[in-house]
Amino acid sequence: MSGLQDLYREIILDHYRAPRNRGELPVPPAHLVEGFNPLCGDEVVLYLEVEDGVVTDVKTAGQGCSISQASTSMMSAAVKGKPVDDARALIRAFKALMSIHESKLEGAEETDLSADLEGVRLGDLEALQGVVKFPVRIKCATLAWNVLQQGLDETAAESEA
Amino acid sequence: MMSATTSTLDVARIQADFPILARTVNGKRLVYLDSASSAQKPEAVLAAMDRIYRESYANVHRGVYTIAEEATAAFEAARTKVARFIGATDSREIVFTRNATEAINLVAYSWARANLREGDVIVLSHLEHHANVVPWHILRQERGVEIRWIPITADQRLDLDGLDDLLDGAKLLAITAMSNVTGTIVDVAGLAARARAAGAHVLVDGCQAVPQMPVDVHAWDADFVAFSSHKLLGPAGIGALWARAELLEAMPPFMGGGEMIRDVTTEGFLPNDIPWKFEAGTPAIAEAVGMGAAVDYLQAIGMDTVRAHERALTQYALDALADRFGDRLTVYGPAGADDRGGVISFLFDEIHAHDVSQVVDEEGVCVRAGHHCAKPLMRQLGVPATTRASFGVYNDRADADALVEALAKAEAFFAI
Ligand SMILES: Cc1ncc(COP(=O)(O)O)c(C=O)c1O
Numbered sequence: 001m002s003g004l005q006d007l008y009r010e011i012i013l014d015h016y017r018a019p020r021n022r023g024e025l026p027v028p029p030a031h032l033v034e035g036f037n038p039l040c041g042d043e044v045v046l047y048l049e050v051e052d053g054v055v056t057d058v059k060t061a062g063q064g065c066s067i068s069q070a071s072t073s074m075m076s077a078a079v080k081g082k083p084v085d086d087a088r089a090l091i092r093a094f095k096a097l098m099s100i101h102e103s104k105l106e107g108a109e110e111t112d113l114s115a116d117l118e119g120v121r122l123g124d125l126e127a128l129q130g131v132v133k134f135p136v137r138i139k140c141a142t143l144a145w146n147v148l149q150q151g152l153d154e155t156a157a158e159s160e161a
Numbered sequence: 162m163m164s165a166t167t168s169t170l171d172v173a174r175i176q177a178d179f180p181i182l183a184r185t186v187n188g189k190r191l192v193y194l195d196s197a198s199s200a201q202k203p204e205a206v207l208a209a210m211d212r213i214y215r216e217s218y219a220n221v222h223r224g225v226y227t228i229a230e231e232a233t234a235a236f237e238a239a240r241t242k243v244a245r246f247i248g249a250t251d252s253r254e255i256v257f258t259r260n261a262t263e264a265i266n267l268v269a270y271s272w273a274r275a276n277l278r279e280g281d282v283i284v285l286s287h288l289e290h291h292a293n294v295v296p297w298h299i300l301r302q303e304r305g306v307e308i309r310w311i312p313i314t315a316d317q318r319l320d321l322d323g324l325d326d327l328l329d330g331a332k333l334l335a336i337t338a339m340s341n342v343t344g345t346i347v348d349v350a351g352l353a354a355r356a357r358a359a360g361a362h363v364l365v366d367g368c369q370a371v372p373q374m375p376v377d378v379h380a381w382d383a384d385f386v387a388f389s390s391h392k393l394l395g396p397a398g399i400g401a402l403w404a405r406a407e408l409l410e411a412m413p414p415f416m417g418g419g420e421m422i423r424d425v426t427t428e429g430f431l432p433n434d435i436p437w438k439f440e441a442g443t444p445a446i447a448e449a450v451g452m453g454a455a456v457d458y459l460q461a462i463g464m465d466t467v468r469a470h471e472r473a474l475t476q477y478a479l480d481a482l483a484d485r486f487g488d489r490l491t492v493y494g495p496a497g498a499d500d501r502g503g504v505i506s507f508l509f510d511e512i513h514a515h516d517v518s519q520v521v522d523e524e525g526v527c528v529r530a531g532h533h534c535a536k537p538l539m540r541q542l543g544v545p546a547t548t549r550a551s552f553g554v555y556n557d558r559a560d561a562d563a564l565v566e567a568l569a570k571a572e573a574f575f576a577i
Pocket of ligand 1: 366
């Protein structure tokens with residue numbers, strides 16, 4: 001099961017079995033964002049609290065496959081307490097990680113991707129890299145990050161308004 | 162009609178007819194358990210399509226040269242074969258479409274738009290595939306028709322207690338003959354009789370039933386029957402709508418273009434005769450021929466034999482799953498194989514459907530995970546996704562055993 005072991009690294013299964021930051025936050029002040037993966041019915045619900053440019057608290061709910069839920073858990077742990085700018089850099093880096101496979105297939109330049117990855121510590125998140133070998137599951141892994149991006153965009157728009 | 166006595170299927174011989182079954186996946190024998198999604202193709206179908214391209218390919222209904230006539234004859238012969246296969250006596254009643262989805266849309270866009278108006282009632286069931294749901298939602302948005310739903314029981318059969326109320330004033334009953342998720346076999350003839358008594362027309366989604374059991378559209382007493390070639394051992398890209406000739410005669414064209422006309426002037430057009438009135442543009446010629454070869458292949462086996470095979474194998478698999486996993490595995494649908502086709506949807510308590518199908522793929526076992534294009538049904542089941550195994554003529558007990566073993570590995574892999 002070598003391919004499988006790449007996909008389901010122990011750390012991923014650990015986040016799946018014991019997801020971090022599960023729960024809810026009062027809305028408002030927290031911001032609620034949801035995302036769905038129509039292919040598998042994965043659902044990610046994110047409660048996001050942003051104050052003075054910092055992600056002060058994150059809680060997650062929803063259900064789905066181990067990849068989507070582990071990615072959600074890892075994402076919540078990675079951005080909690082971080083400045084919004086760092087969280088955005090992480091989103092870019094994570095998406096770059098997930099698109100390396102595709103861009104290799106298309107023969108695209110890799111430089112712009114490594115620019116996104118540069119200077120960003122992915123840590124545990126790198127365990128999700130095995131997903132790129134299973135292209136249909138990439139959407140499972142990126143769902144939480146798309147939801148986070150939407151949440152950050154919406155809170156930014158609100159604070160401007 | 163189908164007088165051939167039911168014999169047991171020589172599956173080993175059948176398997177030899179399907180070239181793809183010789184390949185391996187991840188070093189394992191390919192165990193294909195996704196025929197409800199799309200079936201594999203026998204050599205006879207591949208050869209028939211190859212032959213038409215190599216020897217007689219030309220556009221149909223156009224040229225008078227020899228190969229154009231051969232292509233047209235092969236195309237129309239396929240229509241006759243498909244008609245006979247479902248008990249239709251008049252091959253003009255078969256309209257070739259791209260697939261079942263297009264066949265149902267043809268009815269929704271042509272017949273329904275000509276015959277239904279605001280407040281008219283369409284009755285569907287909670288078992289339906291999106292192909293038999295969304296066209297009616299679109300019609301509702303456009304026309305304000307009302308959609309009523311036949312509910313289901315705890316074991317995912319139709320709950321017919323309130324049927325007469327649902328059918329009261331209905332113009333159309335659009336119903337699947339077999340669920341693609343739970344395998345539930347629907348008593349189409351019984352429902353059609355009650356729909357008719359209420360004055361409704363009857364559309365049957367035959368996508369799963371036509372490949373798996375003897376079907377006679379007149380015994381069903383339906384008005385419209387939709388099905389796809391690709392689930393019937395034939396190629397993708399072609400399907401059929403069967404409809405009563407008098408309905409087709411009265412229906413307005415669906416798409417306009419070449420082939421579907423008798424005459425065109427700067428002022429207007431005269432539609433062609435049925436069924437060509439509904440076949441605008443160059444059709445899928447080799448695919449039609451392939452579909453004809455596929456029904457020949459199934460007819461040679463005998464659909465009673467196919468049904469007996471599906472039923473025996475499904476019962477075997479249901480028993481094996483229950484023996485091995487007990488309550489840890491929820492299996493949806495009617496308890497025994499008498500009332501279900503060769504489709505089994507299931508879910509482990511603690512493991513997501515997609516994770517299960519990923520792990521069993523490692524063992525060469527192909528099963529589908531997801532909502533199976535039946536989200537209203539998934540809502541009734543209260544789950545976002547199930548894993549589904551489905552059987553074709555080429556599957557045997559060894560395949561069911563391989564599924565059970567692979568599922569045991571998945572269970573161990575995700576053990577908490
Ligand atoms: C019951 C049922 N209806 C309709 C369809 C749609 O078939 P197609 O995609 O070939 O149009 C399917 C296929 O998944 C089905 O199982």
